[in-house]
Amino acid sequence: MSTPSTSTLFAQEHLVATIGEVAYYVPNSPSHLESTFRDFAARDDVFQTGFIQEGLIIIPTESEISGDDPVPDDLKEFLDSHSTSLVFCQGLLDVPEGPYFVRGNHLRQAWRLYEDETLSFITTVIAHDQDSFRAQNETSSFVKELIVQGAVIVGKTKMSAYTGSEVPPEKTIDYLAPFNLRGDGYQGLSGSSSGAGSSIAAYDWVDISLGTDATGSISIPAVSYGVLGIRTTHSAFSLEGVMPSVPAFDTLGILARTSQEILNVYRAAGKIGSEYSKPTQIVYPTDFFPMKNDQQQHMIEEFLHALESYLEVEHRRISLAEEWTKGGPDDARTVPLDKYLEKSGYWPNFYDGHHVYDEFISGYQKRFSKKVYTSPFMTSCWNEVTNAIFDECERQLGNDITKEERDRGLQECEIFSPWIYSKVLTPEVIMLLPLGRPGANYRDSVGNATAGPPSTTFSPIYFSTIIGAPQVVVPVGQNPFESRVSGNIECAPIVVSLIGHKGADVTLLRVLKATLDYHDWPSEVLTGRNIFHFGNNARNLARNPSGLLPKV
Structure with missing residues (x-):
């Protein structure tokens, strides 16, 4: 009999579980298996005793099993009482320990619902x-x-x-x-x-x-x-x-x-x-x-x-505002910090936050011959709201903010960042x-229809x-x-x-x-x-x- 590898598996028709990191493990008595099952039950929230009923215990080995029957009589009785069989499998099984399903020739991890x-x-x-x-x-x-x-x-x-x-x-x-x-x-x-x-x-x-x-x-x-x-x-x-x-x-x-x-x-x-x-x-x-x-x-x-x-x-x-005024970059500190940064992140956030979906929006229109749906809130973010008629607005906030403003905002961030x-x-x-x-922030409270990130x-x-x-x-x-x-x-x-x-x-x-x-x-x-x-x-x-x- 060859020495088993460091991983052992046990399975049940359509269920499998692995016993890993047990060096040279040979189940030679019912107590060995019961101890392993108790360990699994303690550590794994998916494992349960059903995995050892009417199942298989699979032991990977480094070479083909030969010679005398390696299974003791008391272990056979234990396996028979659970309608479970012991199988030796030549070769290493590179799978983590835990419960599995068998589907066809594949092992699939069993997940709890x-x-x-x-x-x-x-x-x-x-x-x-x-x-x-x-x-x-x-x-x-x-x-x-x-x-x-x-x-x-x-x-x-x-x-x-x-x-x-x-x-x-x-x-x-x-x-x-x-x-x-x-x-x-x-x-x-x-x-x-x-x-x-x-x-x-x-x-x-x-x-x-x-x-x-x-x-x-x-x-x-x-x-x-x-x-x-x-x-x-x-x-x-x-x-x-x-x-x-x-x-x-x-x-x-x-x-x-x-x-x-x-x-x-x-x-x-x-x-x-x-x-x-x-x-x-x-x-x-x-x-x-x-x-x-x-x-x-x-x-x-x-x-x-x-x-x-x-x-x-x-x-x-x-x-921070005073530090900026005293020691900010020469070509920028004359502008108060709250004014300098007022739209630095806002412009890129809304410009890119809209235009990153340009390909999706145009592709949806071509495929389905209709506009993609956007909620009133997102429409208000994308559109320059006029008379609250979102669908009739032609000027979108993402478009109303120009690429030049977006680029200017990023440039201001690039100046502020190394300074800070x-x-x-x-x-x-x-x-x-x-x-x-x-305190309270109730789910059913209707807020500002255009609420979102700060405007500054x-x-x-x-x-x-x-x-x-x-x-x-x-x-x-x-x-x-x-x-x-x-x-x-x-x-x-x-x-x-x-x-x-x-x-x-x-x-x-x-x-x-x-x-x-x-x-x-x-x-x-x-x-x-x-x-x-x-x-x-x-x-x-x-x-x-x-x-x-x-x-x-």
């Missing part, structure tokens, strides 16, 4: 006979790499049409928008990647959600759903195979419930090195702080003090930025976009409010944002994780109603269930 209660997904992903997944026209190179590293893609989440900011109740037309489980379950959405945020906030079986971020498509959902998010350094990851939105601003975005999950993505992509240096400065821009709500501002200051304590530095308050990196956001610096609402670029939402900086969003507290939906006291997520120098993504994530751990603050966001257990402290949170929400 979950109900999408929050309507986060637009479609699921299922296995195909010939390939790991159904053939698509193109899969992004980054997602391909994650699959190679062992990631399981469970589906594609809902997003706003044309990467706009469509939110309920009146802006989402083609399908019902995802639900936000936070608070009373009827809180609103924001940003285009609403399904990505909803899935992370609702389901503990979803570890990360991916998207692109041009002007808040990832960072803003992180705010609404109270989860961790990162807008990566521009061009840090390949966007090959990704539908563009605003090419000059597009970058990968990741949502998760822990910073460690995001770090795992960077590690899988080979983006984490062994070197790590603590930032030595914290910049607090008075152009954007303090926030109007006292409770929200206080929670952000609590985090700021915790950050100072971990880094052993005090924050530095500066006015050399004078303020140097490699040893991290900067705080404010984001988010302090000099804002926290556009800031990391126009300089290509990494931006991390982290929940730091929860603010109670009386809900008109539930009639109870509910909690709104309170977040803070950190940005750093280009390429400082991992530094931001490590600083964030270390700060939370250093002060024994919760480092994992919960799924469901609240982002943290309620606690009787300034930030209304606790590591473990310890307090109850106050009653109305």
Whole structure:
């Protein structure tokens, strides 16, 4: 009898599971198999005892089995009691451990089915006979790499049409928008990647959600759903195979419930090195702080003090506008910073955000002999609204903004970016930025029909976009409010944002994780109603269930 290889399989007619990383494993007794099955049941949320009933146990071997029967009598009795057979298979099987289906001559991973209660997904992903997944026209190179590293893609989440900011109740037309489980379950959405945020906030079986971020498509959902998010350094990851939105601003975005999950993505992509240096400065821009709500501002200051304590530095308050006036580029600083940047990101965002779809719009018209449908909200973004008759408008906002203005905006970004990196956001610096609402944002509230990104670029939402900086969003507290939906006291997520120098993504994530751990603050966001257990402290949170929400 030859010695089996390091992987063993067991199967059931149309079901298979692998037993991997067991060096020279030979099942010589029922206890060996039972121990393996218990291990699977403990580690794998898909495996169950049905996989060993009326099945096969397949042991890959390095050469053909010969000689005496290698199966002991007591093991035969065990197998017979489960109507299961033992099969030795010559050759190595390069498949990961876990439950499988057998379909024809192929092994297919068995995936658990979950109900999408929050309507986060637009479609699921299922296995195909010939390939790991159904053939698509193109899969992004980054997602391909994650699959190679062992990631399981469970589906594609809902997003706003044309990467706009469509939110309920009146802006989402083609399908019902995802639900936000936070608070009373009827809180609103924001940003285009609403399904990505909803899935992370609702389901503990979803570890990360991916998207692109041009002007808040990832960072803003992180705010609404109270989860961790990162807008990566521009061009840090390949966007090959990704539908563009605003090419000059597009970058990968990741949502998760822990910073460690995001770090795992960077590690899988080979983006984490062994070197790590603590930032030595914290910049607090008075152009954007303090926030109007006292409770929200206080929670952000609590985090700021915790950050100072971990880094052993005090924050530095500066006015970006004043720094610009004193030391900006000679040919630009005569214009106040808020005026200089007013349309720098706005023009490219709307010009490219419209014209990137030119080929699709014209192709749709040719193929179907009719205009492509756009919701009233997206029509208002694309059209110069006149008398609210969208279809009769001839001047589109994307066209109303000229290419010259678009190019001018990008040129202004190219002038501002090296200045901010050399004078303020140097490699040893991290900067705080404010984001988010302090309380209720009801799903059924009809807002401004043309609401979208800020009309001025000099804002926290556009800031990391126009300089290509990494931006991390982290929940730091929860603010109670009386809900008109539930009639109870509910909690709104309170977040803070950190940005750093280009390429400082991992530094931001490590600083964030270390700060939370250093002060024994919760480092994992919960799924469901609240982002943290309620606690009787300034930030209304606790590591473990310890307090109850106050009653109305």
